[in-house]
Amino acid sequence: MTSPVRALWDAPRAVPAPPRFVWRDAVLVGAVVVAALLEAALRTDVPWRWPWAVALIGLSAALLWRRTHPLAMLAVALVAGTVMGWAAGGDPRLFTTAYFLVLLYALFRWASGREMILGGALVVLGTALSLTTAGTTLGDIVGGIAVAVATASLGVALRWRARARARDLEQARLAERVQLARDLHDTVAHHVSAIAIQAQAGTLVVAKDPAATAQALRTIEAEATQTLREMRAMVGVLRADHAPLSPTPGLADLQALAVADGTAPQVAVRVQGDPVEVPSPVAAAVFRLAQEAVTNARRHGHGVRRIDIDVNITADGLQLTVDDDGKGAASTAPGYGIRGMQERAAMLGGRCEAGPRPDGGWRVAVSLPRTGWGA
Structure with a gap:
């Protein structure tokens, strides 16, 4: 067999699978x-009617x-019809035989590749045998072939359309899974990192400074409560179509990332430009x-004492820079966090770069041009 024929011969049945009965x-x-x-x-002129x-x-x-069972059903109909035609001395003149085209359509719509090849050969053989039947003209044969080809083409077209739709749905499911994984990573990981840092600080001062320990526990409680709230909001959206949605975070919420209470690392936020110009999805x-850049600095940075978040809104777009003063790189290899940041920036037509600074520490630089804000 040649490659196209072999590929058709090995083709599986239609996807998704057909219903058994409707x-x-x-x-x-x-x-x-x-x-x-x-x-x-009504048609008294038809012999053997x-x-x-x-x-x-x-x-x-x-x-x-x-x-x-598309091939078996078509074979039974064709063989029985051919035998009946021989016995009656001619093809049937009843228009009801047109429902055989439904069986032909089903063959090319649902069958496997080898069944389609065998069924097509059976139709060709039946057409050739009809030449031996009295009363059959060349015009009848040509017309029959044209109708059969059109029916088979319709079945193949709808088969590929359903397959393409199933593939698009699968891609959409994968995209939703990636989006869900990204949101979980960006929201939950941030709070869990803060909890881990406060827990470590509490263990260091538990014997020397009970007040600091109490403050660390209060911070852990607040972060854990926020984590549970965000998790419940995400689960609620997944479980119900009309679940109440939490407000979408924006540039004003960046101040929630700021920490200037003397605990390390301190986080400072600075926004330049008019935040009103930034659409909600971009914000x-x-x-x-x-948030993810701060989480990475806290989790992977060494000796990080300060994190600076700078947002600059200009006529060309928006630039986000997150710097820390740690020693060495915040991460030795790109992980899910950096990959997620790069994907978010790419979806808005921008780019995200992360790497060590020449003077020490780590920098995350994001550029989002205005041309991508409408995407």
Whole structure:
């Protein structure tokens, strides 16, 4: 076999899998029965009309299993019709035989590649045998071939359309999973890092400074409460279509990241420009980017005492810079945090760069041009 033929031969059945039975199948079979009886009763000029009507009614049961056994049902209908044509001395003249096209459509819509090849060969063979039947003209054969090809093409087209839609849905699910993982990482990891830092500080001063220990415990309680609140909000959105949504964070919420109470590391926030010019999706992304950068500095930085968050809004766009004064790199290799920041910036047409500063510490630099704010 050549490569295209082999690829078709090895092709699996249609995805997604077809339903085994729907109520429309019973309606279709009933319509075939009524049409066969009416046509046999009204078209008195058709020879063998009642035997043909009985045969067509019996073969209409193949419509019920055309999706699960497309090749077998088409083969039964074609073989029985051919045998009946030989016995009657000609092809049936009843229009009800048009429902055979439904079986042909089902073959190319649902069957595997080898079943389509075998079924197509069976249709070609049946067409060739019809030449031996009396009363069959070349025009009848050409017209029949044209209708069969159009029916098969329709089945293939709808098959590929359904497959493309299933692939798009899977891509959408993967994108939602990535978005959920990014949000979990950006929100929960920030608070958990703060809890870990306060717990470490509390263990160091528990014997010397009970007041500092109490303050650390209060901070841990506040961070844990905020973490649970955000987790419940995210779970609520996932579990209910109309769950109340938490306000989207913005540039004003950057001040919540600031810490200037004497505990290390201290976080300072500075915003230059007019925040009103920044759309809500961009402002939310900037907050998440800054939050993740602070989390990385706290978690991976060595000797970090100060973190500076600078936001500069200009006519060209927005620049976010997060610097720390730690020793060495905040992270030796790109992890999920840096990858998530780069993805967020890329979705807005910008870029995110993270690396050590020449004078020590770590820098996260994000540039979001205004041309990408409408994306």
